[in-house]
Amino acid sequence: MRFIVLDGPLGSGKATHSKLIRDKYLAKGEKVILRSHPSQDGKYGIKAKNALIKTGPLNKIKAPIYYTLDFIQSAQTYYGGVDTVIFVRYLMNLAYLPMPLAKIMYWIFTAFLPVSEYMFFLDLTPEESMKRMSGQEDQEEMFKMLEDLIKVRGKALELANEWHVINTSGTIEEVQNEIDEIIERLDSRVR
Template sequence: MRFIIIDGLDGSGKDTHANLIQEYYLAKGEKVIVRTHPSKDNAYGINAKKALLGHGKINHIKASMYYTLDVLRSVRKYHGKAETVIMVRYLMGVAYLPFPIAKLLYMFFSTILPTSNYMFFLDVEPDELLNRLLKRNEHEMFENLNDLIKVRGKAIELAKNWHIINTGRKIEQAQLEINKILDRLDNEILSHK
C-alpha cells in the first residue's frame, strides 16, 4: 500500500494536489482513498471545523483535540484499505500550537501514526496564503499574516525530512514536481521487490 500525506497551511493547495494525485493513480487502475481533515462525515471532524471557525483559547484546544481524534479515526478506518491512501492535513496541525508543544506532539504522533517516504509539505509564502484565504467565505482563527508567518516557520522546521513543494506557482508546475517524486518513489519500491 502506498500511504501519501499531503500537508501544508490553509490555502496551500492541499485538496487540489491530493485530487490530482488521486487522478494520477486512478488512471493507472488503482483503488485510491482520499481523507481530508477535518472531515465532514463524523462528529470529530465537524466539531474540529466548528472550533476552528471560533475564537479564543477554548476553541483552540477544542480544535486540536477534535482534529486529533478525526485523524486517528481516519487512520484506523482507512489505512490499508486501498492500493493508495492519501491523507490531507495529517501531522502538521500541531504547528498551530506553541513550538515546544508542537515539536513534542509531532514526535509523538509521527511515532504512533503511520508515516512514509510519500510525505509532502506544500509551501507558500504567507502573504500569498493570506491573499488566497481572503477570497474564501469562511475564515479560521489563524488566518492572519502574523499567525501564518509563525505557523509556517514551525511547520517548515517540523517538515525537515518531507518533500517540500513550492505551491506558490502554477498548479501544473507544482504537480509535475510531485509526480516526478511519486514516480521515483514508486520505482524505488519496485526495484526492492
Template sequence: MKFIVIDGLDGAGKDTQAQLIYEDYKNKGYNVVLRSHPSIDTNYGRKSKEALLKTGKINHLKATVFYGLDVISSVKKYFKKDDIDILIFSRYTLAVVYLPNIINLIIYKIVSIALPVSNYMFFLDVSPDESLKRLSTRDEAEEMFENKKALVKARNKSLNVIYNWNIIDANRDPLTINEEIKKLIKD
C-alpha cells in the same frame, strides 16, 4: 499500499494537489481513498471545524485535539486495508504547530512515532502573503488561523518540526506543483 500525505498552510493548495493525485491514480485503475482533515463525515472532524470558526484559547485547543482524533480515526479505518492501493491524506500531523512552543515539538515527535509515515509526505511551502491572497478568493468563513500573524507563525513552526518530508515550493501554479509531486512519487 502507497501512503501519500499533502500538508501545508491554509491556502497552500493541499486539497487541490490531493485531488489531482487522486484523479491520476483513479484514472489508472487503482483503488484510491482520499481523506481531507478535518473531515465532515466524522464527529471529530465536524467538532474541529466548528472550533476553527470561533476564537479564543479553548477553541484553539478544541480545534487541535478534535483534529488529531479525526486523523487517528482515519488512520484506524483506512491504513493497511488490503483493498486500498493508494491512501491520500490532505492535512495530517502538522496541526501540532498550532500548539504552544515546546509542546508542539514534543507532541509532533510522539505523533511521528505513533502514526504511519511515508516517503511520500509533502509539505506545500507557500508564503503567508500568497496564502492570504488565495484565501481571499474562497467563499468560506475565515478560520482562526487564517490571518498573516498566524500564518507566519505556523509556517516557521512547520519548517522547524518537519524532517524527512519533501518540501515543495507552493507559490507556483498547481499543475507545476503537481508535476513535481508526481515525479517524486515515481522516484
C-alpha cells in the same frame, strides 16, 4: 499500500494536488481513498471544525486536539484492498500549538501513526496565502491573520524537516510536475 500525505498552509493547493494525485492512480486502475481533515463524517472532525469557526484561546487549543483525534480515528480505519491512501492535512494543526507541545504531539504521531516517504509539505509564503484566501466565502478557520500564518508556517517547516517541501507559488502544472517526479522516483524504488 502507498500512504501519501499532503499538508501546508491555507491556500497552498492541498485539495487541488491531492485530487490530481488521486486521479493519476485511478487512471492506472488502482483503488484509492482520499481523506481530508478535519473530516465531515466523524464526531471529532465535526468538533474540530466547530472549534476552528470560533475564536479565543481555548478554541486554539481545542481545534488541534479534536483534529488530532479525528486523524487518529481516520488512521485506524481499515483500508484493506486499497492501493493508495491520501491524507490531506497531517501536521499543520500541530503547529498551532506552542512549539514544545507541538514537538511532543508530532513525536506521538510519527511513533504510532502511519508515516511514509510520500509526505509532502506544500509551502507558500504567508503573504501569498492571505492573497489566495481573500474573497473566499468559507472563511471558517480562526488562524487567518498574517501574524498567525507566519508563526504557524515557521513551526510547521521545523516539524516537516524530513518531508518533501514543495514551493507552490508556481503554476498548478509546475507544482504537480515536481510532486509527480518525486512520486515516480519513490514508486520505482518499490517495484
